Amino acid sequence: MRLDGQDHFINRLGRWDDPIAVAKAQAISAEIWRDYREGKLDWSLSRYKPLVEGKDPELLKAMEDLMLWKLQV
Secondary structure (H helix, E strand, O other): OEEOOEEOOOOOOOOOOOHHHHHHHHHHHHHHHHHHHHOOOOOOOOOOHHHHOOOOOOHHHHHHHHHHHHHHO
8 A cells, every 4th residue: 555655565465366365455454544544553564464464353343344434435
């Protein structure tokens, strides 16, 4: 993603033809975007990596946040 003129990456999110991987990527993106808008973004993106590595049991919460965010847009 590009924020404030800089590119930022989280690798190994999965394949685009895997619906679960796509859902995880969208949840992570929604969380990053929300944090950016609220001014509390972890610019290192390390806060978001546990979601990617499957260590965060709150993936469902992140997906719910994405759903709510999409309803507001």
